[in-house]
Amino acid sequence: MKTAPTLVSACLLGSRCRYDGASKPVGLTGVEKTLPVCPEVMAGFGVPRPAIERGVDGRVRILSTGQDVTAELVRASANIVALAQKAGVTEAVLKARSPSCGSRQIKRGGQVVNGSGVLTDALQQAGIAVRSEEEIA
Numbered sequence: 001m002k003t004a005p006t007l008v009s010a011c012l013l014g015s016r017c018r019y020d021g022a023s024k025p026v027g028l029t030g031v032e033k034t035l036p037v038c039p040e041v042m043a044g045f046g047v048p049r050p051a052i053e054r055g056v057d058g059r060v061r062i063l064s065t066g067q068d069v070t071a072e073l074v075r076a077s078a079n080i081v082a083l084a085q086k087a088g089v090t091e092a093v094l095k096a097r098s099p100s101c102g103s104r105q106i107k108r109g110g111q112v113v114n115g116s117g118v119l120t121d122a123l124q125q126a127g128i129a130v131r132s133e134e135e136i137a
């Protein structure tokens, strides 16, 4: 039987796609086949890019300018959901506390608060289970 891949934040697999051009590689024990994605790169934000934050209203804005980039991120997340569904993905491992990939908490105003990222919300709405790399360590 063909095993469906696990959708994974690309930065966790060593891709230098974070806003500052860094990666956050971790060992993903038990994850055999992966489908790497970076919603912020797929949204066209580039690398490096200005840091973004998700507000209490659920909107995502560039921290330095206040520009609202929610629509781009929502569109990229919908494309990723479609990609995941096509590949038969049922679970994802996404980077903790990111405004796009966070699953239980996100950073806001320099604090860690309860909340989730835009991609996480889209995947969960499509019935795809999301955990962070810290939950599978």
Ligand code: SF4
Residues within 6 Å of the ligand: 009, 010, 011, 012, 017, 018, 019, 037, 038, 039, 040, 041, 095, 098, 100, 101
């Ligand atoms: S946390 Fe998500 S959006 Fe940020 S670099 Fe990693 S994959 Fe891209």
